Each structure stands twice: as C-alpha cells, then as structure tokens.
Amino acid sequence: MNPITLIIIYFTIFMGPAITMSSSNLLLMWVGLEVSLLAIIPLLTNKKSPRSTEAATKYFLTQATASMIMLLAIVLNFKQSGMWMFQQQTNNTLLNMMLISLAMKLGLAPFHYWLPEVTQGIPMHIGLILLTWQKIAPLSILYQIYQLLNPTITTILAIASVFIGAWGGLNQTQTRKIMAYSSIAHMGWMVAILPYNPNLTLLNLMIYILLTIPMFISLMTNSATTINSFSLAWNKTPMILAMTSIILLSMGGLPPLTGFLPKWAIISELLKNNCSILPTLMAMMALLNLFFYTRLIYSMSLTMFPTNNNSKMISHHTNLKHNLILPTLTVLSTLTLPLSPQLIT
Numbered sequence: 001m002n003p004i005t006l007i008i009i010y011f012t013i014f015m016g017p018a019i020t021m022s023s024s025n026l027l028l029m030w031v032g033l034e035v036s037l038l039a040i041i042p043l044l045t046n047k048k049s050p051r052s053t054e055a056a057t058k059y060f061l062t063q064a065t066a067s068m069i070m071l072l073a074i075v076l077n078f079k080q081s082g083m084w085m086f087q088q089q090t091n092n093t094l095l096n097m098m099l100i101s102l103a104m105k106l107g108l109a110p111f112h113y114w115l116p117e118v119t120q121g122i123p124m125h126i127g128l129i130l131l132t133w134q135k136i137a138p139l140s141i142l143y144q145i146y147q148l149l150n151p152t153i154t155t156i157l158a159i160a161s162v163f164i165g166a167w168g169g170l171n172q173t174q175t176r177k178i179m180a181y182s183s184i185a186h187m188g189w190m191v192a193i194l195p196y197n198p199n200l201t202l203l204n205l206m207i208y209i210l211l212t213i214p215m216f217i218s219l220m221t222n223s224a225t226t227i228n229s230f231s232l233a234w235n236k237t238p239m240i241l242a243m244t245s246i247i248l249l250s251m252g253g254l255p256p257l258t259g260f261l262p263k264w265a266i267i268s269e270l271l272k273n274n275c276s277i278l279p280t281l282m283a284m285m286a287l288l289n290l291f292f293y294t295r296l297i298y299s300m301s302l303t304m305f306p307t308n309n310n311s312k313m314i315s316h317h318t319n320l321k322h323n324l325i326l327p328t329l330t331v332l333s334t335l336t337l338p339l340s341p342q343l344i345t
Contacts, residue, residue, distance in 0.1 A: 001046055012039035013129065017137035024144070025084045026074045030067065033105065033137055037063045040134065043126050044118075055121030059130075062114040066104035073097040086148050095148050098141075099157075105138040108191060109160035112184050116168070119180040127176055128216040131183045132209045139190065139205055143198050151195040159281060161188030166288035173227050175219055178292065179212070182251060185289055192282065193266045196273050204262035207336070211251045211259055214329035218244040221326075227299045243330040245297045250333045252290030258336040 016036025020029045037060075044056035073094045074084070081087055086095060100111070107115035119127045142149070165185025172178045186208045190201045218240050224230045250259035263286060267279040 001042075005042075009039050009042055012036070013043075013133065017133065017140070020137040021140040026077070026086070027084050029137075029141055030071055030074060033070075034067060036134065036137060037067070040126070040129065043129075044122050046126075047123055051121040052123075055118045058114050059118045062104060062111075066101040069097050069104075070101035073101065086145050088148070090148060092150065095145070096150060096153060098145070099149055099153060102138045102142055103157050106135060106187050106191075107180075107184055108157045108187055109164040109184060112161065112164055115184060116172075116177045116180040119176045120174055124176070124216055124220045127179070128213065131179060131216075132212050135183075135187070135205070139201065142191070142194060143201065146194050146198050149195065154191055154195055155278065158188045158192035158194075159278060161185065161191065162282050162285045163188075166285035169292045170288060172292070175224055175226060175230070175296075178296070179215065179219075182289065182293075183208075183212070185285070189262065189266055189282065192278065193269055196275075197269045200262065200265050200269055203265065207258055207262050207333075210329065210336075211247055211333050214326050214333060215244065215247050215251065217326050217329075218247070227296060230296065230300045240326065241300055243326055245301065246330060247333050248293040248297055249290075252293040253286050254290060256337050258333050261337050 013036055016032045016034075016039065018032070019035065020032030023029050023032065041056055041060055044059060045052055077086060077090055077094050078084060080091065080094075081089070086098070104111040119130060122130070161184050165181050165183075165188055168184070169178050169181035172181065186204065190204045190208075193200045193204070218224075221240055222230065222232075222237060246257070250257035253259045253263040255264075263283075267283060270276075270279040
C-alpha cells in the first residue's frame with residue numbers, strides 16, 4: 001500500500017476514538033466510531049487472501065449493525081427529549097439499545113462470535129490495533145453514560161464475557177484466537193465494575209493495553225501463529241521467551257505482577273458493594289485463563305514437538321527486533337503493583 005495512504009489511514013484510525021472521547025454530543029461520538037471503522041477496513045483487506053476478506057466482511061457487518069442500532073437510539077432520544085445526550089428521564093429501551101450496540105462493538109458475550117474469527121484472519125499488527133485501540137472509543141461512551149445503564153444487564157454481559165473468555169480460550173491452538181478470548185475476558189472484568197467504580201474500568205483498560213502490546217510484539221517477533229510454532233522460541237529468542245512468560249503470567253493475574261492489580265481492585269470494590277457471588281465466579285474463571293496462559297508457557301519453554309528436521313535442534317539466536325520497547329513494557333507489566341495505592345485512590 002502507498003505510504004501516504006497508510007499515513008492517512010493510521011491518522012484517521014487515531015482521530016476516530018479521539019473525536020469520540022473528546023465529545024459530549026452523542027452524534028459526534030457516533031461519527032468518531034464510524035470514522036475509525038471505515039479507516040480500519042482497508043488495513044483488514046491489505047493482505048489479499050480469502051481469509052482476510054472474510055474477516056473484513058464479518059467485521060464490517062457486525063460493526064455496521066451495531067452502528068445502526070446506536071444511531072437509532074440516538075435519533076429516537078433526540079426526537080423524545082430534543083437533546084443529543086442521554087438524560088435521567090431517557091427511556092430505558094433506548095439506553096438498553098445503546099448498551100447492546102456498544103457490547104457488539106466491544107465483542108462482549110453473547111455478541112462476541114465475530115471477534116476470534118476476525119482476529120484470526122488478519123495480520124498480527126492489525127490484530128493488536130483491533131484488540132487495544134479500537135476498544136477505547138466504545139468504553140469511553142460507556143464511561144460517560146454508566147450512571148444511566150441498567151446494572152442487571154451490565155452484570156449479565158460482564159459475567160457472560162468472563163465465562164466465554166475463559167472457556168473459549170481453553171480449546172484454542174491459534175495464538176491470535178487465544179488473545180481474542182483473553183480480550184473478551186478482560187472486557188468482562190471492565191464492564192463488571194462499571195456500575196460501581198468506572199475509574200477502575202479505566203485502570204483495567206490501561207493495564208490490559210500495557211500487557212497486550214508486548215505480547216503481540218513477542219508473537220510478531222517469533223512469527224508465532226500457533227502454539228506449536230512457539231515451541232522453538234527457546235531456541236531462537238530465549239530472552240523474548242523469558243519476557244513473554246512473565247507477561248503471560250501477568251495477564252493471568254498472578255500476584256505480585258501488574259496484572260493482579262486490576263483484579264484485586266475490582267474484587268475488593270465488588271465486595272464493598274455487597275456482591276459476593278459475582279467476584280467469586282470471576283475469580284474462578286480467572287484461574288481458567290491462567291491455565292491456558294501457563295499451557296502456552298509450557299509449550300514455549302519445556303517441550304519440543306515431534307519433528308523430522310534435525311536442524312531445529314541447533315541453537316541459532318536471532319537479532320532482537322523492538323529491542324528497547326519489549327523490555328521496557330515487560331518491566332512495566334511486572335513491577336507496577338507497588339504503585340497500587342496511588343493508582344486506586
């Protein structure tokens with residue numbers, strides 16, 4: 001693709017969520033989401049293959065349906081109240097329509113089916129944008145209207161996402177699908193705490209992005225699209241292997257790593273609000289997430305899958321790409337827990 005075209009596309013992708021986050025007008029928020037959606041489609045189809053075309057089609061149809069529901073809720077709200085923002089007296093049906101459309105855009109269960117398939121069919125670096133930057137705009141809208149949302153529906157979406165993210169990832173051998181189910185589970189944790197303390201949702205999002213970026217950098221460096229292809233990581237890039245193992249444990253929420261901080265804060269906040277069943281179920285599902293992260297570490301470091309190619313046994317270290325970014329992000333994904341009093345308060 002032409003470099004100038006790429007620059008324009010990436011700038012537009014950056015501007016979409018920026019417009020949504022900086023606006024208090026629902027119509028402008030919708031425009032920001034659409035700008036981001038239309039800009040990322042060319043990147044999804046940049047690699048000419050049936051799989052990428054299928055992924056782009058699924059992504060477009062799902063996001064367009066969500067945008068249609070959202071625009072309908074916005075227009076009906078304007079017709080009823082004459083304002084471009086939801087109010088306390090807004091009809092609950094319109095608020096529920098808005099919540100469902102944002103759940104579809106985020107890939108929350110039970111509207112999650114498109115996310116693993118789309119992530120699997122696109123290049124790694126586009127998958128990183130899809131699972132991080134594209135989540136910011138819908139979550140910023142949820143953050144602005146969280147007081148008006150139905151807490152029961154929000155909790156159902158959250159617990160369903162945590163369950164699907166845990167059980168769905170168990171059966172996967174493709175690393176991009178594992179990251180997609182991991183994203184669904186993390187989104188579930190963010191939405192679960194939204195009615196009680198939305199600031200913890202932002203903290204969880206920040207740490208999720210901090211963990212996902214180095215994980216994708218590691219996958220791209222090793223060209224690891226399956227668990228099997230990760231089995232040679234100890235041979236090629238042992239330092240990246242060590243850093244990836246730490247990042248995976250942090251994503252699973254293992255103390256005392258950074259990933260434990262949002263889970264700890266969310267469970268504490270839910271217990272303060274007399275919710276005991278919800279955090280118990282979420283903590284149990286977090287163990288399933290930790291299991292398939294640990295299985296990935298086992299595949300990377302402790303096993304070598306059967307092969308007839310003896311040259312794979314020869315140690316050959318490759319030059320480390322991203323040699324400054326990955327160690328820096330690994331340190332941040334490991335040692336941020338002591339900052340928890342400042343981050344939570």
